[in-house]
Amino acid sequence: MDESHPRKLYIPGGRVLEVTTTTGCIVGCAYCPQDKFAARQRTVSDVKHLSFEDFQRCLARVPRAADISFSGYSEPWQNRNCTKMVELAYARGHAVRIFTTLVGMNQRDLRRLRALRFRVFVVHVFDDGEYMNSRLVRKKYLDLIRQLVDADIPSIQFLVLGEVFPDLAEIIPAGTLVRSSPLISTAGSVDRKLVESQQPLTGALTCTEARQYRNVLLPNGDVTLCCMDFERRHVLGNLLHDSYQDIFEGAIFSKIVDRMNGMSGFLLCRMCERAEPKQQVH
Numbered sequence: 001m002d003e004s005h006p007r008k009l010y011i012p013g014g015r016v017l018e019v020t021t022t023t024g025c026i027v028g029c030a031y032c033p034q035d036k037f038a039a040r041q042r043t044v045s046d047v048k049h050l051s052f053e054d055f056q057r058c059l060a061r062v063p064r065a066a067d068i069s070f071s072g073y074s075e076p077w078q079n080r081n082c083t084k085m086v087e088l089a090y091a092r093g094h095a096v097r098i099f100t101t102l103v104g105m106n107q108r109d110l111r112r113l114r115a116l117r118f119r120v121f122v123v124h125v126f127d128d129g130e131y132m133n134s135r136l137v138r139k140k141y142l143d144l145i146r147q148l149v150d151a152d153i154p155s156i157q158f159l160v161l162g163e164v165f166p167d168l169a170e171i172i173p174a175g176t177l178v179r180s181s182p183l184i185s186t187a188g189s190v191d192r193k194l195v196e197s198q199q200p201l202t203g204a205l206t207c208t209e210a211r212q213y214r215n216v217l218l219p220n221g222d223v224t225l226c227c228m229d230f231e232r233r234h235v236l237g238n239l240l241h242d243s244y245q246d247i248f249e250g251a252i253f254s255k256i257v258d259r260m261n262g263m264s265g266f267l268l269c270r271m272c273e274r275a276e277p278k279q280q281v282h
Contacts, residue, residue: 012119016097016214017062017244018227019055020072021079023048023219027101028133031161033186037073037230044232045220052081052088058221058239059089066244067119069097072216073230077104083112095119101126102144103136110147118155123148125172127162137165145171186228200270204262206278207269212256215247223247225256225268233268 023041025034059068068089070076077083077100090096098113098121123145126137148156149171158172161180211226218224221240224232234256237247247253259267269275 011209012067013210014213015066016069017066017223018069018072018214018216019050019076019085020074020216020218021050021070021076021082021085022074025074025078026133027075027103027136030131031186033230034074037232040231041218041220044222045218047220049079050081050085050217050219052084054219054221054240055081055085056088058217059092059094061239061242062094062244064093067095067097069099069214071097071099072227073218075101075103077102077109079104083109086116087112090116098122100124101132101136102141102148105144106140107144107147110144110151114151114153118153121153121156123156123158125158125160125168125177126165127160128165130162134165137167142167142171149173186230197271198273201275201277202270204278205260205269205275207260207272208274208276211274212253212260228272228274229268233266 024038025032028034062068070082070086076098079085082104086096086098095118096116097119100122101124126132126134128134145168156176157178158176159178159180164172164177207226211228214226215236216224216227216229217239218232221238222232223236223239225234225236234252236252237250239247242250255263255265256267256269259265260269
């Protein structure tokens, strides 16, 4: 495929619960405010890894119509139970999404994943070291990438920001690569030396991707507004205690909707590149 006309990453809509399986991430993407998330999360919980038992309890509260996405604020497969969690979500009838660098995944995990079908399976490809910790790209990792390419998973997409790590460029077919859009500030959380934050929006606004319904489960059961909320500015509830329906009928989510409709008060969305002005949000 002509790289001057890159493929577009396809992310289907609908309600989604993104799963952050662990606090802290070794991949070290410069454009990911991981340190801010980890520091903030440690102030409220000493739970570093989402246990399989807690995931099971949380999942039981989520309607099957909601997709389960293994992505969130850190690399999912840093949790050794991630594949087991994927299998459980799939067995419960949820559509499953994967967003991973593959760090922490092994060949046994891949064999188990090949038996499933995914809404989307996105591999975040290592760049040449400009933004990511390319020291993680070793022989076992390269072998896993080769097996993944050969696995012929129908929904797979390879996403890269910047230049592909040279050894990976020899393995991944160029025509399958999706070139990421320019860096964003992640609602003002990324280092301003890397990317400037936008001017806050005023008045009524909407999320162009309806991310208020693509929430993030944290290792201690807390649920944050969306994948931009690395600093836990809007915690909607806790799925170890609250039902999925209660999260969207509670006072916190109601305030968010009111503020999206123009009411005064702090709203993370005002700093987000995915927001735009609109007359009314329902």
